[in-house]
Amino acid sequence: MPLTVWILGDQLLSPHPALQSLEKQVLRQEIILLLIESREQAQRLPYHAKKLVLLYSAMRHYADGLRAAGYRVDYRVASNITEAITSHWQEFRPNRLVTMAASSVRGRRFQQSLAQKLGIATHIIPNSQFLSGVYDPLPDVEPGQLVRQEQFYRGMRRQFKLLMDDQGRPVGGTWNYDQKNRQPLPKDLTPPEMIRFEPDALTKQVMVEVGQFDHLTGSAAGFDLAVTREGAQQAADDFYTHRLPYFGTYEDAMRQSAPVIFHSKLAAYLNIGLLTPLELVRAAEGCYYDGTAEINNVEGFIRQVIGWREYMYWQYQRLMPGLGAENYWGSANPLPTFFWSGETRMNCLRQVIQRVLDAGYVHHIERLMLLSNFCLLADIHPDQVYDWFSSAFIDAYEWVMAPNVYGMGLYADGGQIATKPYIASANYINKMSDYCLACSFDKNKRTGEHSCPFNFLYWHFLLKHQDKLRKNYRMARMLHNLKFLDDDEKAAVQAQAQRFVGAMDN
Ligand SMILES: Cc1cc2nc3c(=O)[nH]c(=O)nc-3n(C[C@H](O)[C@H](O)[C@H](O)COP(=O)(O)OP(=O)(O)OC[C@H]3O[C@@H](n4cnc5c(N)ncnc54)[C@H](O)[C@@H]3O)c2cc1C
Structure with a gap:
């Protein structure tokens, strides 16, 4: 009897943790990989056309990679996820479904409902896409207790031994370099051009399909992002070489003619699993030890990724669903x-x-x-x-x-x-x-x-x-x-x- 591994569109990790967990127990031929493009999800809001191109093209490239590695892949474009899973079930009759916990509360609730709603034996493995999904630096925090990002960040730095010396102290003697950072951009400093990726045939096909959706923000035209892990790694290398050396110093600067300044523009890849947080911060740390970037720039980047990004994920898991209903100031005006x-x-x-x-x-x-x-x-x-x-x-x-x-x-x-x-x-x-x-x-x-x-x-x-x-x-x-x-x-x-x-x- 086959077994289904459902890979969510924002979990395009290589290798995928669900496949890793099955490696020693099940033969590759017994596994069917299920990926779903849900049109209902795309309809929820007027999403940016380029976001949908990125997501669908990355999913389709990922599916091709799995096929090339010898997996059976069932790639479905469906009106919604329930319909896709039901028809997959009827066609393949697997004995169970394995999936990694979704990053969103709504997604997790849906996964948990599958067994009861559709009568499908479901095994949900923990989400290891986030470092704080694997290690909680503040496990004893009570509900309602105030936590500060700095506390969380230092816990993460210590646990993953990032920019730490042998005595457990931060390298350079301080946890942050704010005094050196946050400078306005000098007039004579021009940030480098961003790396661009020419769409291949598959991406062009997705651009045409997304171009037919009539509810989206922006346009698919001009799409120039990477859509594979290799491409995303190239984008990360471009960042380490050309922008990390100035990242912290000018992280708060804005300039009309330079949209990215010295930022990484890697969040879009990180958030769908084409890159992982640990590889990014380890590579940035390497740039400090190689002498290609100074500590204020490297620490600034590491803080964004294992400090702010992980802290936000951790707080989201802790504070939802209440967080989405907060309105401390009682603001009531419509968005202009x-x-x-x-x-x-x-x-x-x-x-x-x-x-x-x-x-x-x-x-x-x-x-x-x-x-x-x-x-x-x-x-x-x-x-x-x-x-x-x-x-x-x-x-x-x-x-x-x-x-x-x-x-x-x-x-x-x-x-x-x-x-x-x-x-x-x-x-x-x-x-x-x-x-x-x-x-x-x-x-x-x-x-x-x-x-x-x-x-x-x-x-x-x-x-x-x-x-x-x-x-x-x-x-x-x-x-x-x-x-x-x-x-x-x-x-x-x-x-x-x-x-x-x-x-x-x-
Ligand atoms: C109102 C508001 C909305 C935002 N919406 C998003 C969003 O939809 N998606 C998103 O990924 N980030 C969001 N952020 C956080 C942050 O602005 C973006 O992660 C960042 O601008 C992405 O660009 P970059 O990759 O060039 O980041 P860089 O400046 O290069 O930073 C490096 C990485 O650090 C991480 N990071 C830094 N700050 C944050 C943060 N506050 N929260 C989470 N991750 C962080 C990102 O993964 C980012 O790629 C938002 C921030 C604000 C204030």
Whole structure:
């Protein structure tokens, strides 16, 4: 009797853990590998066309690789997963189904329901796609207990012995290099061009198919991402060579003409299993020991991957489903329609939104300090922000989007994930980017004609939420500056913010 291994589309690991677990027990000929493209899942939101091309093309290439390795593969394009599994069952009559736990809560619930709902004997192996799925650095944390990313990160560094000396101390004598990092980009430094991958025949076929879906964000045209593990490894090598040496120093910098700056653009591959977190951080660590990248840059990257990424996954597993219903500020405004067109006079948002609509990618600081900063200051309802981010990005999946939007981006969880709300006025945007140079708004004006909306929205937010903000000692300096506004200016800020929000779509 055959046995089915169902491989989820975001678990394209080589080797796949479910196959590894069966290696010694079952002959390869007895295994049927099931991969499913569910059209219902693709319909859930107006996802970015390039994300679907990446996912479907990577799945089809992965299936081809398994066939070439001698496996029987049943690749189904179906209206939904239940239908695909049912028809697979009727056709192959396997005696059981083995699968790796999904990264999302919804996916896990579905897997757990299979045995009862469809009468299918199901064995779900633990998810080992994440390091924190294998090792929990904080196993004794109580529900509701506050945990900080730094605590989690140090536990991960120690466990995986990354940049640690023989005495268990961080190499270089400190855990972080923030003082060297977060510099604006000097005018004479031009970030390198990104590596591009010419679509092969299979990818072109997927682009045509996805091009026929009529509900998506952006376009499949111009797709230039890797779709295999080998391609993704090439993209990672390109990052280590050309951008890691500057990664930390300029990780907060923004520039209108350089969408990626020195970021890796690897999340899209990591999140579907074409790359694994440990291989990336080990390779980055190797660059430090080889002398090709300095410690502040390497530590900065390792922190993003085993600190922030793993921490977000860990918090997601801990805080869902409640996290997806949080609204600490009571925000209720609708997302302005310019998020779907890029048509706004604010140059920073216009550039960044147009880039998202085109490529499904902007780097972290633009996501945090432009897009979600604006949504937080303008009191946009968190669910609407969540849906937009989930739709528009090529690397968006529920486990990463929920903690980043409700937690880090909007602080809608009241501080369970981030230590403070990430809010800033035009002053920060101007310091870290060149967007204000080409903007018709005045970055220096708080109120009045041509004043930058980030300014009056920022002061309005501080005034409106000062009681809640006072509970957070990290906000003390920002609140202190309120004393420089007299009553007239406070009233003007509030009136202008309310007018602006009321007219956002006019
Ligand atoms: C509002 C908001 C929405 C976001 N949405 C997503 C998303 O849909 N998918 C996604 O993978 N990340 C998301 N992030 C986190 C982060 O912005 C992206 O991982 C990163 O920008 C991806 O680009 P990169 O690969 O060039 O990252 P780099 O800057 O090169 O960082 C290296 C890696 O670190 C990891 N990483 C860094 N920060 C985070 C973080 N906060 N959470 C998770 N992983 C992190 C990513 O895997 C990334 O590839 C979001 C952040 C915010 C504030």
